[in-house]
Amino acid sequence: MENTIIYSSPYIEISKSGDGYYIQSFKKGLSVGEFNKILNSFPEIQISNFVVIKEALVFAPQEPRRFGSTKEKIKVEVSGDKLKAYVTIYADKSELTGPDIITKIVEKLNEKGIIYGIKSDAFLNLVPNQPILIAEGLVPIPGKDSINKMYKLKEVRPEIKEDGNVDHYELNLINMVKEGDWLGERIDADEGKEGRNVFGDPLKPLPGKNYPLLYDKNSVREVVEGNKTVLYAKRSGAVFFQGDRIGVSNHLEIEENVGVKTGNVNFDGFLTVKGTVEDNFSIASTKDIEILSEYGVGNVKEIKSHEGNIYIKGGIVGKGKTVIRCKKNLYIKYVADADIYCDESVHVGFYCLNSNITAKEVILDSMKGQIMGGTINAEVRVVTAILGSSSEKRTIIKVKGFDRSDYKDKLDEISHNIDEIKLEVSKCKQQLAIFANTYDSWQNRKAEYEKIVAHYNDLKIVLLEYEESRKKLISYLRTKGEGEISILKRAFPNSMIEIKGIQKEIQKPVIRVSYYYNEGTIKEM
Structure with missing residues (x-):
């Protein structure tokens, strides 16, 4: 076979025989880098043995030895995912x-x-001697997940309107719907768009999750x-969520007053009284109660919510006999001569007169807010614009106080529990998505599906409870010290404050002050 010399120097000689390339060295002195520069002039050479090259240069002189072969003039390579093809042309x-x-x-x-x-x-x-993208497939587009929209409960937040004539105390407490009303919907997931590789083979997309x-x-x-898929109310009532599960609870709406015509009312569900509750009558409900009369209530016997909130739009003039009890929060425009027992917060719009209140915290929402007479017993804090009155009526505020380090420990524990439950919720959600996508073919696993649904919703209920607890703890920890009485405008003499058992008499007018417990004493700021 003919041997053709294609390069020669005092150091080496490169020759071609058939489809092979050979190197012969005569003396040392040529570096690997210099040899690579020489090879750049011969793009058709494919190195097959680097060791031969190294030995020829390092241990010169050396007899001719094969180190390479002829490259394909046109080389086509396909990426591992078969979505791209490159061509390299070895030529001038x-x-x-x-x-x-x-x-x-x-x-x-x-050919490929x-x-x-x-x-x-x-x-x-x-361009020569470098890969060129010559073909590109179509990447499949994954399907979009379903879009779920649900009825939004109105935020429970008092709205104070002070227009100079009539002071309004507005609140959305009960979310009422009628039979046939929209409650939610799911726009189903789509299948995505099919792709194709450079060989023309179809590539199936990943479908969206339902x-x-x-x-x-x-x-x-x-x-x-x-x-x-659209959700509609089967009946009129009050919307509620239990975890992520939406429902419509029993809702009793009394168009006029609770009185002789209705008798006392004791209802299992949500209760709305569009009028008032007449003197000496009582109402009770398991869920939220709202009394919407602008005139409020007078000398009622009792208003009680076993599990929910109470909203009295027009306030209370209790005449020393009215008792209010609620499991969660109480919202009232004003209160006079009443006894209130609330497990969480009491929000009063404008004034509290000669009343006894026991709650986690008592907040006077308006800058006109005033506590005059009576006794306030709170666990965490009391906030009012004015304490006492110019007539120096005896007014007592007591804050039991709390252990800040204990609250912080509880907050850390709850936050940790929330993180763990969220991980478990995420796993359940993925399982439900798989079932929902293939449900028609998995009817024999219906019991397993329902079990996962129940577990998922139980987790969401617990998660909601933890998140509510965390929200409250964060709010309480914003309190100064370990118990606070905040007076936004002024306090009058003959008012007594007590925090964590330490009492302080206000003997002269005080302007804008916060009293709080810290390191065994009541401090002012």
Whole structure:
């Protein structure tokens, strides 16, 4: 076989025989870097044995030994995901013009079976000895997850309107719906868009996840409308959430007054009285209660919510006999001569006169807010614009106080529990998405699906309780010291404050002050 010398110097000689390339060295002195520069002039050489090259240069002189072979002039490589194909042309730049090279590239692509996504503009910008993106497939587009929208409960927050004539105390407490009202919907997940690799093979997309709608089947129905599943109320009532499960609870709406016509009311559910509660009558309910009369209530016997909140739009004139009890929060425009027992917060719009209140905290929401007479017993704090009166009526504020380090420990523990439950919720949600996507073919696993749904919702109920507790603790920890009485405008003499058992008499007018417990004493700021 003929041996052709293609390069020669005092150090080495490179020759070609058949499809092989050989190196012979004569003396030392040529570095590997210099040898690589020489090889750049011969792009058609594919190195197959680096050791031979190294030995020829380091241990010169050396007899001719094969170190390489002839590269394919046109080489096509496909990426591992089969979405991209590259062509490398081993030739001089002068060989890259004319139709012949394009024809050869097309033939090579056909030989490899590459038929999809060929880039025609790549043929106009050919460069030698480096990969050129010659074909590109279509990446499949994953399906979009379902979009779930649910009825939003109105935020329970008092709105104070002081227009100079009539002071308004507005609040949205009970969310009422009628039979057939919209409660939520799911726009179903889509399948995504199919892709294709450079060989023309279809690539299936990952379908979107269909997250389930959770609802109380006794009070809510679902209707499939095209690509949507819509939830409607089966009955009129008050919207509630138990975890993520929506439902419509019993709701009693009394259009007029509670009195001789109605008798005392004791209801299992949400209760709305559009009028008032007449003297010597009582109402009770398991859930939230709202009394919407602008005139409020007078000498009622008792108003009680076993599990919920109470909102009295017009306030209370109790005449020394009225008792209010609620499990959660109480919202009233004003209160006079009444006894109040509340497990959480009492919000009073404008004034509290000669009343005894026991609660976690007592907040006078208006800058006109005033506590005159009576006794306030709070655990965490009391906030009012004015304490006492110019007539120096005896007014007592007692704050039991709390252990700040204990509250912080509880907050840390709750935050840790929330993180753990969120992880478990995420796992359940993924399981539900899988079931929802293939539910029709998994009817024999219906019991397993319902079990996961129940577990998911139980977790969400616990999570909501923890999050509410965390929110309250964070709010309480914003209190100064370990118990606070905050007076935003002034305090009058003959008012007595007590925090953590330490008493202080206010003997002269005081302007804008906060009293708080810290390190065994009551401090002022």
